[in-house]
Amino acid sequence: MDSTSAVRRAVTETIEVMPVIEETVLGEDVRLLTISGELDISTVESVRDRLLAAAKAPARGLVVDLTAVSFLDSVTLAALVRVRHEIASRGRLIVVIAPASFPALVFDAAGLTEHFEIVATAEQAAALLAA
Numbered sequence: 001m002d003s004t005s006a007v008r009r010a011v012t013e014t015i016e017v018m019p020v021i022e023e024t025v026l027g028e029d030v031r032l033l034t035i036s037g038e039l040d041i042s043t044v045e046s047v048r049d050r051l052l053a054a055a056k057a058p059a060r061g062l063v064v065d066l067t068a069v070s071f072l073d074s075v076t077l078a079a080l081v082r083v084r085h086e087i088a089s090r091g092r093l094i095v096v097i098a099p100a101s102f103p104a105l106v107f108d109a110a111g112l113t114e115h116f117e118i119v120a121t122a123e124q125a126a127a128l129l130a131a
Helices: 003-014 044-056 074-087 102-109 122-130
Strands: 020-026 030-039 061-072 092-096 117-119
Touching (some): 020 122, 044 061, 044 074, 117 122
Antiparallel strands (some): 020 030
């Protein structure tokens, strides 16, 4: 392997891939944050900031769609718990998790399925908030 290839390989291995977060307004007062990628200690700060900003915005509900998340850790769970507490006095937080996915396993293992409203699709979340 030449030195250029070695440098390219080293740079590629150290690049952190930040999650993609898309924000959409559903109806008049519901925000949807769709997050994709890996959520861990190296990405939690930007994710937490976006979640808290959305939770502080005037809205009846916040839907966090994690169906495209391939990994999340306990630090990310802590951020979601903080957001849940932040929005509790003004609205509802609903988390969208694909059944039998890694995020579903983590929420279940942490005992959080009883503390969050969890649904399988963003459409189900919107219907819950419309009721």
